[in-house]
Amino acid sequence: xxxxxxxxLVFFILLLVALSGKAFxxxxxxxxxxxxxxxxxxxxxIALSPSRGIIHDRRGQPLAISLDVKSIAANPRLLKDQSxxxxxLSQVLNLDRNALRKKLKEGKYFVxxxxxxxxxxVEAVRALNLKGVGFFNEKKRFYPESDALANVLGIVGIDxxxxxxxxxxxxxxxxxxxxHIEVEKDGLGRIIYAQGLKLADNESKDSNSLGLTIDxxxxxxxxxxxxxxxxxxxxxxxxxxxxxxxxxDIYAMASYPSFDPNSNPYRHFLGHQNRAVMDxxxxxxxxxxxxxxxxxxxxxxxxxQTIFCENGVYRFHHAVINDHEKYGMLSxxxxxxxxxxxxxxxxxxxxxxxxxxxxxxxxxLGSATGIDYPGEPKGLIRNPERWRSIDKATISFGQGFAAxxxxxxxxxxxxxxxxxxxxxxxxxxxxxxxxxxxxxRPTIVRKVISEKTSEEIVDIxxxxxxxxxxxxxxxxxxxxxxxxxxxxQKLDPFTRSYSRDAYTTTFIGGIIxxxxxxxxxxxxxxxxxxxxxxxxxxxCPIFKEIADKCVNILDMRPIIILAKxxxxx
Numbered sequence: 287x288x289x290x291x292x293x294x295l296v297f298f299i300l301l302l303v304a305l306s307g308k309a310f311x312x313x314x315x316x317x318x319x320x321x322x323x324x325x326x327x328x329x330x331x332i333a334l335s336p337s338r339g340i341i342h343d344r345r346g347q348p349l350a351i352s353l354d355v356k357s358i359a360a361n362p363r364l365l366k367d368q369s370x371x372x373x374x375l376s377q378v379l380n381l382d383r384n385a386l387r388k389k390l391k392e393g394k395y396f397v398x399x400x401x402x403x404x405x406x407x408v409e410a411v412r413a414l415n416l417k418g419v420g421f422f423n424e425k426k427r428f429y430p431e432s433d434a435l436a437n438v439l440g441i442v443g444i445d446x447x448x449x450x451x452x453x454x455x456x457x458x459x460x461x462x463x464x465x466h467i468e469v470e471k472d473g474l475g476r477i478i479y480a481q482g483l484k485l486a487d488n489e490s491k492d493s494n495s496l497g498l499t500i501d502x503x504x505x506x507x508x509x510x511x512x513x514x515x516x517x518x519x520x521x522x523x524x525x526x527x528x529x530x531x532x533x534x535d536i537y538a539m540a541s542y543p544s545f546d547p548n549s550n551p552y553r554h555f556l557g558h559q560n561r562a563v564m565d566x567x568x569x570x571x572x573x574x575x576x577x578x579x580x581x582x583x584x585x586x587x588x589x590x591q592t593i594f595c596e597n598g599v600y601r602f603h604h605a606v607i608n609d610h611e612k613y614g615m616l617s618x619x620x621x622x623x624x625x626x627x628x629x630x631x632x633x634x635x636x637x638x639x640x641x642x643x644x645x646x647x648x649x650x651l652g653s654a655t656g657i658d659y660p661g662e663p664k665g666l667i668r669n670p671e672r673w674r675s676i677d678k679a680t681i682s683f684g685q686g687f688a689a690x691x692x693x694x695x696x697x698x699x700x701x702x703x704x705x706x707x708x709x710x711x712x713x714x715x716x717x718x719x720x721x722x723x724x725x726x727r728p729t730i731v732r733k734v735i736s737e738k739t740s741e742e743i744v745d746i747x748x749x750x751x752x753x754x755x756x757x758x759x760x761x762x763x764x765x766x767x768x769x770x771x772x773x774x775q776k777l778d779p780f781t782r783s784y785s786r787d788a789y790t791t792t793f794i795g796g797i798i799x800x801x802x803x804x805x806x807x808x809x810x811x812x813x814x815x816x817x818x819x820x821x822x823x824x825x826c827p828i829f830k831e832i833a834d835k836c837v838n839i840l841d842m843r844p845i846i847i848l849a850k851x852x853x854x855x
Contacts, residue, residue, distance in 0.1 A: 336446045337425045338453075338460040339493040341439065343502045344535075344714055350439055350453070352425040356408040358399040362390040364418030371416055375399055378410035401444050402426045427453075431502060433544040434509040437560040438500070438659075438712065441547045450558060452496070452712065455660045459494045459716070497715040499535040504528055507835045509540040512810075515828045516542045519815035525561040526832065527691055527809045531699035531796065533728040534708040536657075537806070537840075539563075562691040563659050565813075566666065567790050569694055570684040570774025571625045571756075571821075575743055577682055578622055579701050580645045581633060583739040589618050589746075593629045600628040605676050607631055623749040625756045625771060630682040639678055643670035646681075648734050649697040650707055651689050656729075657710045665689040684774060685784075695809045698794050702744050702768075702804060705735040744768055744796075744804075751795070759826035760795060764844035765837060769795020769829070771821035776814070788814050793825035797833055799842035806840055808832060 341350035358379070365371045372387035379400050389397050400407065402424055411419060427442045429435070440451020448457035508526040516524045528538040545557035552558075559565070581587050598612035609626050621629030634642065646652055652667035666688040668677075680686040692710055700707040709729035716724045735743075747768035751757045756771040772792040775784040796807040810825045810832070818824055837844070 336461060337493065338427060338442065338446060339495040341452065341496050341498065343498055343500050343505075344537075345501065346497070347502050348430055349435060349498065349500070349502065350427060350429050353428045355402045355404075355424055355426040356421045357401045357424045358403050358408065358411055359420055359422060360390065360397055360399050360416075361395050361418045361420075362393070362397060363395055365390065365416065371419070374414050374416070375411065375419075378414065379403070379407055427547075429547045431505065432548060433546050433557070434506055434540065435500070435502075436544050436547045436551075437541040437558065438539050439547070441551050450660075451560065452498075452659065455658055456496060456713075459496065461493055493719065495717045496713055497717070498712055499530075499537065499714045500539070500712065501537045501839070503839050504538040504836050505540060508538040508832055509542070509544070511828055511832050511835075512540050513542045513544075515812060515824070519812060519818070519824055521812045521816070522814040523556075523561055523565075524810070524812040525565070525691055526811075526828070527562050527695050528832070528836065529695055529699060529710065529807050531703040531804060531807045532708070534696075534699075534710045535714070536710055536712050537836075539712070560659065561811075561813075562809075563657060563662050564690070565811075566663055566688045566690055567811075567813075568685050568688055568774050568776070570772035570790065570792065571627075572694060572698075572770045572772035572792050572794050573684040574622055574625065574630055574682075575701055575747060575770050576649055576697055577630065577634065577645070578618065578746065579735050579739055579743040580649075581637075582618075582742055583735040584641075586637060587618060587633055589742070591633075592617050593621060593626075593632050595621075595626050595628040595632075598628070600631065602631060602679055603675055605679070607679065619746050619749055622746050622770070623752075623755045625750075627683040631679040634678060634682045635675075637678070639670040639673040642678060642681065643667065643673075646687070648707075648732070649700060650693055650731065651687070651697060655690075655692050655696050655710050657692055658712050662692070663690060665693055684772060691809055691811055694792075695794060695807060698809070699807055700734045702740060702747075702796055702807065704737045705733055705740045707731040707734050747795070756822050757793060757795065757826050759822055760793060760829045760833075762797070762830060762833060764846070765833075765842065766798040766845070767795055767833070768798070769793055771826065773819060773821045787816075789819040791815055791819055791821045791824045793821050793829050795829060797837065797842065799837070800845045801843055803842065805842065806833075806836065808836075 337352045340348055342348050362368055368390040369387055372383055372390050375381065376383040376386050381400065399419065408421060425446060429439060438451055440449060440453040442448050442453050448454040448460065453460070508528055512524050512526045523543060525541045526538065527536065529536050539560070539562050541559065541561040543557040545551050592615050595609060595613035595616050597614060598609040600607040607628050609628050611624065613624060613626055616624065616626055616629050621633070646667055652665050654662045654664050668687070677686050696707065696710050709731055711726060713726050715726060747770060748766065749755055750770055751761050751767045757769055760767055760769060774790045776788040776790055778785045790811065790813055792809070792811045794809040796804050798804050808829055810828045812824050815824045
C-alpha cells in the first residue's frame with residue numbers, strides 16, 4: 287500500500303477515535319450538562335405577575351389583596367390579517383392602533399396585547415374570536431379603600447413588585463414564588479411555541495400577610511374630613527395622623543390630595559406623597575409645649591413665674607418679635623394658652639444654644655423616627671455652634687428649623703404619655719404562610735421628661751382649649767380635650783423671607799374620657815389655606831369633627847353632666 291495512503295488512513299482512524307471519545311465524554315459522562323445547556327438555549331420563560339400577601343387592618347379587614355385576572359397575548363404568525371386584528375383589538379381595549387399593529391408585525395411568535403385586563407375587556411376580546419389570541423391567568427393588586435389609604439399602602443408594578451409605600455417597604459415579605467410561562471425558541475432566539483402556565487411545586491402557597499395598626503374606620507373618617515377641609519379652605523394640601531400615644535400605634539394616616547391605586551395611579555403625581563411622613567415644615571407654635579415641658583423639667587423656670595409680654599411688640603436685638611394680641615403680664619401657663627411668642631423668647635433668652643439643641647434631639651427632632659415607611663427624611667436643625675441670639679428666639683416659637691408631622695406627633699406623645707418617647711409604627715403583626723403570627727411590640731426609645739412634668743404639661747394644655755385659649759374651637763362637651771395650635775409662616779423660595787400670605791396651619795391634641803384614659807392623639811395640618819389661615823379657624827374644627835366620630839369607635843366613655851333639679855345644670 288502506498289505510504290501516503292497509509293498516512294491518510296491512520297489520520298482518519300485517529301480522528302474517528304477522537305470523535306468517538308468526545309462523543310462518549312459528552313453523551314455518557316456529561317449527558318445531563320449537555321441537555322441542560324440545550325434547554326437554556328432553546329427554552330425560555332416569560333414571567334407573570336405573582337400573588338402577594340394580604341394587607342389587613344387591626345381588625346382583620348382587607349386593605350390590599352391579589353385578585354385573579356386575565357392577561358391577553360397573541361401569536362402574530364397565527365393571525366390571518368394582522369392589521370385587521372390590530373384595529374379590532376385596539377377598539378375594544380382602548381389601545382393605540384398604530385402601536386399595536388407595529389407590535390403584531392414584528393414577526394414574533396409571542397407578544398403581550400394587554401396585561402391584567404378587566405373582565406369586560408377579556409369578554410370583548412373573546413367575542414372577537416381571533417385565532418392566535420389567548421389568555422393567561424395573572425394576579426392584580428386591589429385596594430378596597432381606594433384613595434383613602436393609597437398614600438400609605440402605595441402600589442405595585444405590573445410585574446408584582448412594590449413601587450411605593452408599604453408595598454415597597456415590605457416588598458420581600460409580600461412576594462410569593464414567581465409564576466411564568468414556558469416557551470421554546472428557535473436557533474435565532476425567536477419564540478416559536480408557548481407551553482402555557484408553569485407551576486412550581488410550592489407556588490400555591492401564600493406569602494406572608496401583614497396586619498397594620500391602621501383602623502379602616504378611623505382612616506375613612508380622617509380622610510373624608512381632611513378632603514372636605516382642604517377643598518373648603520382652598521388649601522394646597524393637608525394630612526391627619528391619629529395615634530395611640532402610649533405604644534406608637536398609628537390608627538390613621540391620611541393625606542390629601544391622594545390618588546386611586548386601582549385605576550391609572552400615575553394620573554395625579556402630586557397625590558402620591560405621604561405628607562405625614564415626607565413633608566418637612568417649620569412647625570410654629572405647636573412646638574412650644576415641648577420647650578415649656580423641658581424648662582419645667584430642668585427647673586429653668588416654674589409655673590409661678592410671670593413674664594411681661596411688652597403689649598405685643600418686643601424689640602430683640604435687631605429684630606421685632608410680635609404677638610397676635612397686646613399681652614401684658616402672663617404666667618407660664620398663659621404663655622402657652624395664648625401662644626405668646628414674646629413670652630417664649632423671654633423664658634429662654636438665658637438658655638445655652640447647646641442645651642436647647644440637646645432638648646430637640648432628645649425629643650427626636652432632627653432625626654428620623656424609624657417608622658416602617660420608605661424614604662423618611664430627618665428634618666433640619668442647624669449646628670448650635672452657628673446659632674445667634676435671634677436663632678434661639680425664633681426656635682423657641684417654632685421657626686428656624688424644620689420637622690415632619692410624624693416627628694412632631696411622636697414628640698407630643700412623649701409629652702403627654704408620662705414622658706416616654708416611643709417609636710411610631712404601622713405594622714401590628716406578621717403572619718407567615720404556615721399561619722404562625724409574630725406580634726410586633728412597642729419600641730421605647732428613651733425617657734425625655736418625668737411623669738410629674740408630663741402631668742403638668744397636660745394640665746397646661748387643657749387651658750388652651752378652654753374659653754379664651756387659641757384652641758377654643760376644639761372643645762368637646764363630653765370629653766377632656768387638650769392640645770396646641772400652630773400658625774406658621776412659610777418661607778418664600780424666591781425671596782428667602784417669610785411669606786405674608788402662605789401659612790401652615792396645625793393643631794395637635796389629645797382626648798381624655800370619663801375614666802381618665804388618654805387613648806388617642808390627633809394631628810391636623812393644612813398647608814396654605816385661604817382666605818382664613820389661623821389654626822383656631824381652620825385646624826381646630828377639623829380636629830373636633832374627627833374626634834367626635836372616633837371616640838365611640840375607640841370605646842371612650844363620655845363625661846356625663848347631670849342637670850340640677852329645677853335648673854339646667
